[in-house]
Amino acid sequence: MTSKVPLVEDELISRVEAVRQSMADHEIDTVLLSVGHDLPYLTGYYAMPLERLTMLVLPRNGQASLVVPALEAPRVAPMPRIFDVVPWGETTEPLDLVADMCRHLSRIAVGDQTWGRFVIGLVQRLPSVEWRRAVDVIGPLRMRKTEHEIASLAAAAKAVDDIAIALQSGEIPLVGRTEAEVSADLSARILAAGHQKVNFAIVAAGENAASPHHHPGERVIRSDEVVLCDFGGTMNGYCSDITRCVVTGTIAADLAAAYEVLMNAQEIGVQAGHIGESCESVDAVTRQVISDAGYGEFFIHRTGHGIGMEEHEDPYIVDGDERVLEAGFAYSVEPGIYVPGKWGIRLEDIVVATDDGPRRLNNAPRALFSVLQ
């Protein structure tokens, strides 16, 4: 007997089989995947985010077809056990090809990030179809990360941990630079650390930190204020995402008090991540700590989001997400406290639910560092 390392193609094939089982459970006839991450999850291929249609037509039974612009067909690694390549030329209407493959079907699920132009074009061509979201079929599979996927997430997390430590040690200049300059610095470090792509590098100083998705701008960072940095990228197909705050000098008493509460809430939230707990219960226990301390009105977003091939994906750590944690679920725990016009703070780590309890992938220190410069 020989032992054999499974081919990547074998793993993709087993994913396709699992999707087909899920399609049967959800009574979906065909799944249509374009830009977004479901397509590479099943085929290894990323569609170009342009106006020429790339679409995998995956029926519940029978061979799948990858409809792809002829001039991009050479980019596709053939996977004849999964799909046939169907190249289309520049004067063909590819939606007609897809619609022809979908005649007489009653229920079709479409990938979440498929461009509206294509969805509208299909709705127009197939008026009697009942339309669904492919995430209902594929999301549950993507939530359960394999060992290999967790290792990829851990490697990406380690890379941004090192950047966070550089920030906390004062190695990254802050005072006198604009938020945009520090954001560009973080972006360069994200790439230098081995990510292929920067997904975001939020830098928000002082009162700007009270806007959770602040766009870093020309605001110059001053002494004695909080600087919130939330950054991440994609490394070998998997995402990192971390938030740390530092203070450029003296930490004001009100800020220090709130940060103590925040750290405690985040710790409680992380430790709540046991298999069998619901996503909304992790949100609830985290939120409770902040509410009990009197900051409830200033925690204006969900506690976290799933992470994997995508920076935000199922499940969501939010009231109303009743899904129950399973081994391999990866998600952020990132409570925040935002006082409009004054300051904002957030603390974020990526956590994986395991049989041995929650495992943090980020290990940069979590205290509020004063960075004297």
Added chain:
Amino acid sequence: MTSKVPLVEDELISRVEAVRQSMADHEIDTVLLSVGHDLPYLTGYYAMPLERLTMLVLPRNGQASLVVPALEAPRVAPMPRIFDVVPWGETTEPLDLVADMCRHLSRIAVGDQTWGRFVIGLVQRLPSVEWRRAVDVIGPLRMRKTEHEIASLAAAAKAVDDIAIALQSGEIPLVGRTEAEVSADLSARILAAGHQKVNFAIVAAGENAASPHHHPGERVIRSDEVVLCDFGGTMNGYCSDITRCVVTGTIAADLAAAYEVLMNAQEIGVQAGHIGESCESVDAVTRQVISDAGYGEFFIHRTGHGIGMEEHEDPYIVDGDERVLEAGFAYSVEPGIYVPGKWGIRLEDIVVATDDGPRRLNNAPRALFSVLQ
């Protein structure tokens, strides 16, 4: 009397008025805009490409509403003369808000890049609506670039011209580096030249150049082969896009002969761009030069695409696009010749149709340079 520089908001308002006129012409009741470029074209605001819905609900009459995640509301510059801000909290379903605003409407147009999850959600909630594409309403306006927009395109074009000249002068090392390394070098130069974003930096060596949308990889560039570089970014909201080829040493006779044909075809194509000519006729005359020289089967894509806020936008220089050039239309002219397994070449400039005839925005030399290193 005082003369006044028009406010940016005034320009946005006049665009909104033009869109409403176009909605009336197309009998569209409401336009829904999310990620993509129609939203910033009308409001200056770019939606975050994430799972939380941002959507402008623009009715034909009456005030528009910008439905936006509460935690992103601080990013929005208020434009009370155009829209009300409608922030939604983390436990609200924003599609319900949008659907409520669209009850009793019969025809709704959706932005081209709106995520499928939102389009499907709306189709499910509003089953009796006739769905259209917003590009039919807004695209005709976006095609006619103003002087200011043309100046922005010209500035971006000048920036990539300088990079092309660096490439042609041998300043950018090629031989011994991988395509991916040269692509990263071009990307860094695109940012250093003042773009905020790299859109693509295709580098394809030798036989890889026969794949028009080749993904730069670990292939090491050798001596005496063609290197095709197609790169561009976004500078202050407007895109650049240029293609130049160089040869790392001796130019083979077959390549030189084909390149002569290509240069001639591109020149003919550019010069054909007079107001009143159809897009498909520009494609036809360009293609004719290549076909007449016997390379017709190797020119496997359209001649070009519109360009503006988006790297590819209406109109398309392709058989079947019967739209007629008007003053201010900006588009690429980029014929190519691709011999599978051997080499590929492409030559691309951005052109604007003006009352005085076609105006090239790119002015880097168009000859096939030998770059001895």
